[in-house]
Amino acid sequence: MNYVMREIVVRIPEDIAKEIENLEKIDVSSVVNRFLIEKISELIRIKKILEKSELTEEKAKELAEEVNEALYKRYKKLYEENFK
Numbered sequence: 001m002n003y004v005m006r007e008i009v010v011r012i013p014e015d016i017a018k019e020i021e022n023l024e025k026i027d028v029s030s031v032v033n034r035f036l037i038e039k040i041s042e043l044i045r046i047k048k049i050l051e052k053s054e055l056t057e058e059k060a061k062e063l064a065e066e067v068n069e070a071l072y073k074r075y076k077k078l079y080e081e082n083f084k
Helices: 014-022 028-052 057-083
Strands: none
Touching: none
């Protein structure tokens, strides 16, 4: 398979650039390329799942609130049992 490769420019903070310079024998281009492929593939999979989902945004928010409340109660109880 022949791939047409496009070039992109990635801007990174100066401190990260200095850390990369300190790493020996690392092909930054390959690392970034693999990272982008993995993340974009993940986003494509998520998009496909969401396209098939019947869950509305409102219902998702309700579920998130229920989960947050349950976790709050659980960790509050654990905290009270172990630290008070």
